[in-house]
Amino acid sequence: MAHTPFKSVGMVGLGKMGGAMAKALVSQGTKVFAFDPNLKETSVEGVTLVSTLETLASEAGIIVIAVKPNLVEPVLAEFQKPAIFVSIAAGISYSQLVAKTPQGSTCVRVMPNLPLVANRGAMGYFCEDQAVAHVERLFYGLGDSFRVTKESLMDAVTGLSGSGPAYVLTFLQAMAEGGLQEGLSYEESLGLAMETIEGTLVYFRQLRRKDQNLHPMEVRNWVTSPGGTTIHGLDALERGGFSTAVRDAIRRATERSKELGKG
Incomplete structure (x- = not known):
């Protein structure tokens, strides 16, 4: 139409x-x-x-x-x-x-x-x-x-997608700084990080068109080899509280949206 x-x-x-x-x-x-x-x-x-x-x-x-x-x-x-x-x-x-x-x-x-x-x-x-x-x-x-x-779910929308670009940009900067710390130039690190984030999302979206039940963790496991680099990197993320911090960020932003509604 x-x-x-x-x-x-x-x-x-x-x-x-x-x-x-x-x-x-x-x-x-x-x-x-x-x-x-x-x-x-x-x-x-x-x-x-x-x-x-x-x-x-x-x-x-x-x-x-x-x-x-x-x-x-x-x-x-x-x-x-x-x-x-x-x-x-x-x-x-x-x-x-x-x-x-x-x-x-x-x-x-x-x-x-x-x-x-x-x-x-x-x-x-x-x-x-x-x-x-x-x-x-x-x-x-x-x-x-x-x-x-x-x-009531609009506050969760605000905490997730409304505030979400700031979370993604913070993650992007952290990845770029990680590459910089390991010897890459900032422009090299930022370029690699941007393409990695965007490319991963484009790829996952393509996969989901074929299988709407596909879970992000299933695809993550495809690139996580036993004893390899990725599992060690993921271990560092979780020891740093990465997943919990993201969930907490969404929860706190959602709470703040509720507070704004109360004046």
């Missing part, structure tokens, strides 16, 4: 995420109107800046709220007529969105992540059934979207 982009979309905020979404939507043929009081002009070609939220609402029936969490409710309170409101702010609950939007509005809570900038985002979202088609249409081409069945 062919993708039919929205005719027009309103963006409140043109930061990293808002700007990336705006750029992708413009490339699909959508007319994007944006309100951002911090900008006098925008570097995103094809985006029309407007001076008021009232103007934004008159130009677009679907509004993306891409501002800091503490600004979401004040911004929503400014709208006077119902629309489809999509919030990408961490910790702002669905009930908060419904309470602050005009009666008759449709609300969606979404947590995207940084790879959305490269059209490889992993987006979790929560909404009522009638809004699902709007979400899938809005985020088409920006990555993969996953609908969660309970809103």
Whole structure:
């Protein structure tokens, strides 16, 4: 089924995420109107800046709220007529969105992540059934979207994929530093680390297309020979608490998302 982009979309905020979404939507043929009081002009070609939220609402029936969490409710309170409101702010609950939007509005809570900038985002979202088609249409081409069945799981989405790019980049830097420590140049180490991470994921994704039940540890065992280099490296990782540290990072980020939602 062919993708039919929205005719027009309103963006409140043109930061990293808002700007990336705006750029992708413009490339699909959508007319994007944006309100951002911090900008006098925008570097995103094809985006029309407007001076008021009232103007934004008159130009677009679907509004993306891409501002800091503490600004979401004040911004929503400014709208006077119902629309489809999509919030990408961490910790702002669905009930908060419904309470602050005009009666008759449709609300969606979404947590995207940084790879959305490269059209490889992993987006979790929560909404009522009638809004699902709007979400899938809005985020088409920006990555993969996953609908969660309970809103409480949005905090876990935030802790995993929302914060996840920072974990991956930390791992990337650690690998590069490891190669540097052993005598490789930093550029050599970083290049090898990037290709290793990306190549492994591409390969594993290909394998999973053939066998959706394939477990990462099964593939890991393919390259872990008895008494070889890999098992010694894995032993060092686990003695350093690697797996536990990653799980703890996701748990703590999830807790923080819950804290943000409480104000």
